[in-house]
Amino acid sequence: MTGQPASSLANSSSDGRACHATRWLILLPTTSLLAAVAVIYDGWRLAQASTLRNVSVIVLLLAAMLQAKIVARAHRRRLPGHRLALYRQPIYRRWAFAGLVACYGFSLLLTRHAEARYAFAAALSVWYTAALLPLASENHIWRHLAAARQTRWMVRFGHAGFAVAVLLPAVELGIRLHDLAASQPVSQRFALHQHTLPPGSEWQGWRVNRAGYCDREFPARRRAGTFRLAVIGDAMLLSGNEQTNVLGQLEHRLGDLEALRFALPAAGPREYATVLAQDVASYRPDLVVVFITLADDVLSDREPPHLLDFDWQGLRLCQWSAAMLSQRGGLSVSALPLRQWPDYEHYLRQAATQLSICRATVRAETAEGWRRTFEQLERLAEESARRAIPLALVLIPCRYQVERHLRDQLCRRAGCRPEQIDLGLPQRRMIEFAASHDIPLLDLLPHLQAADATLYVRHGDDWNDAGNRVVAQTLARWLRSQFGIPRAAELVARDH
Numbered sequence: 001m002t003g004q005p006a007s008s009l010a011n012s013s014s015d016g017r018a019c020h021a022t023r024w025l026i027l028l029p030t031t032s033l034l035a036a037v038a039v040i041y042d043g044w045r046l047a048q049a050s051t052l053r054n055v056s057v058i059v060l061l062l063a064a065m066l067q068a069k070i071v072a073r074a075h076r077r078r079l080p081g082h083r084l085a086l087y088r089q090p091i092y093r094r095w096a097f098a099g100l101v102a103c104y105g106f107s108l109l110l111t112r113h114a115e116a117r118y119a120f121a122a123a124l125s126v127w128y129t130a131a132l133l134p135l136a137s138e139n140h141i142w143r144h145l146a147a148a149r150q151t152r153w154m155v156r157f158g159h160a161g162f163a164v165a166v167l168l169p170a171v172e173l174g175i176r177l178h179d180l181a182a183s184q185p186v187s188q189r190f191a192l193h194q195h196t197l198p199p200g201s202e203w204q205g206w207r208v209n210r211a212g213y214c215d216r217e218f219p220a221r222r223r224a225g226t227f228r229l230a231v232i233g234d235a236m237l238l239s240g241n242e243q244t245n246v247l248g249q250l251e252h253r254l255g256d257l258e259a260l261r262f263a264l265p266a267a268g269p270r271e272y273a274t275v276l277a278q279d280v281a282s283y284r285p286d287l288v289v290v291f292i293t294l295a296d297d298v299l300s301d302r303e304p305p306h307l308l309d310f311d312w313q314g315l316r317l318c319q320w321s322a323a324m325l326s327q328r329g330g331l332s333v334s335a336l337p338l339r340q341w342p343d344y345e346h347y348l349r350q351a352a353t354q355l356s357i358c359r360a361t362v363r364a365e366t367a368e369g370w371r372r373t374f375e376q377l378e379r380l381a382e383e384s385a386r387r388a389i390p391l392a393l394v395l396i397p398c399r400y401q402v403e404r405h406l407r408d409q410l411c412r413r414a415g416c417r418p419e420q421i422d423l424g425l426p427q428r429r430m431i432e433f434a435a436s437h438d439i440p441l442l443d444l445l446p447h448l449q450a451a452d453a454t455l456y457v458r459h460g461d462d463w464n465d466a467g468n469r470v471v472a473q474t475l476a477r478w479l480r481s482q483f484g485i486p487r488a489a490e491l492v493a494r495d496h
Contacts, residue, residue: 029063192278230260249469294398298369358401393430402448403456
């Protein structure tokens with residue numbers, strides 16, 4: 001028996017490797033087909049029509065069929081090994097990685113909606129389909145492609161594209177690793193940047209200062225002999241105008257008090273710690289008082305977007321760029337929620353969403369809101385201790401906790417029995433938290449309940465002039481007893 005020539009053995013071995021390589025390439029059409037099935041299942045599960053999802057399914061199915069046809073043709077033709085060797089070279093791996101980054105960026109630009117993940121899957125399938133095209137090209141086309149790939153400009157372009165594709169994820173990873181150890185992560189600074197108002201704009205009669213807050217310009221130096229009070233909170237601190245507002249009344253009656261209003265109309269505890277660190281600390285206040293609007297702060301979901309939400313705001317690189325390179329005032333005045341509804345029916349629907357915070361049986365979403373709120377308040381306390389600035393909390397109750405007739409209407413609408421509502425539950429939880437962290441706390445609920453006047457604006461949750469006056473009186477007495485603010489006794493005497 002004579003042996004086969006060495007050239008025949010080499011060709012046989014090369015053909016065997018080629019067949020083996022084409023078998024592995026069948027994973028691409030299989031993956032595209034599975035992605036199409038997953039998108040179809042997601043649409044069936046959500047039971048919602050979506051043009052973007054339907055288009056993505058069509059693209060994935062067409063890509064899967066084209067990929068399968070290319071791989072099958074390559075397998076039948078037994079292509080030479082130098083073609084299949086392309087997929088084992090570093091250039092192909094760079095092509096695959098750059099495609100991943102490019103498709104993700106395309107999805108970010110396409111839409112901020114969660115359905116952009118469908119576009120990401122479709123774009124990635126199209127990209128890898130293009131990567132298979134050399135297998136289907138004719139010999140003369142392949143020779144032109146191979147020659148073009150070796151030109152100097154193509155090599156430089158490929159290296160530059162790959163460098164950008166590596167640089168962007170590397171910077172993102174670096175910033176995220178930095179955030180793990182930083183006291184003020186980039187995401188928190190970005191959240192504050194997005195919740196301040198455009199300097200010079202106007203909202204409900206309030207002029208926005210250079211720092212992005214609804215107040216006069218903050219003086220860098222305090223007046224001699226004054227007690228500097230920094231107040232952090234949401235839109236409740238902006239009830240009324242400069243004369244009738246609670247802080248305006250305090251300053252008018254107490255000549256030795258200087259109040260700086262760090263109020264963000266659409267913010268919550270997640271932003272308050274960053275406000276304290278980034279803005280309040282530079283003015284060196286004697287005391288920081290944080291107003292907690294219970295229902296808004298506990299029940300609202302202000303979690304930042306995540307990396308896989310296909311929202312540029314979830315990328316630390318974009319957050320850092322926006323916070324460092326652009327002017328403050330990311331929140332449009334026109335995008336702020338209503339503070340006073342057009343009629344009572346609209347207001348009742350909005351107020352009914354706050355009832356769950358006082359339910360005796362705590363729901364899962366409410367429990368998660370409490371967990372998130374306490375976690376953010378702990379960070380606020382840590383920031384205060386780190387900067388040696390005294391901290392105090394003031395609890396703002398829901399309007400239905402103060403007005404019984406409103407509470408009865410909301411309960412009837414929600415089908416709640418009186419025993420299912422525990423009015424003091426939110427206050428007890430906050431008082432327990434403050435006591436465990438040794439933070440002075442003022443609960444406004446009993447003081448507002450004891451008032452014999454209407455304290456709120458019509459069809460809204462803001463305080464009217466009487467409400468601002470009651471809160472100013474209560475706050476003045478409490479500040480005097482807790483912190484000995486000068487001349488507070490004078491204000492108490494006037495109030496009586």
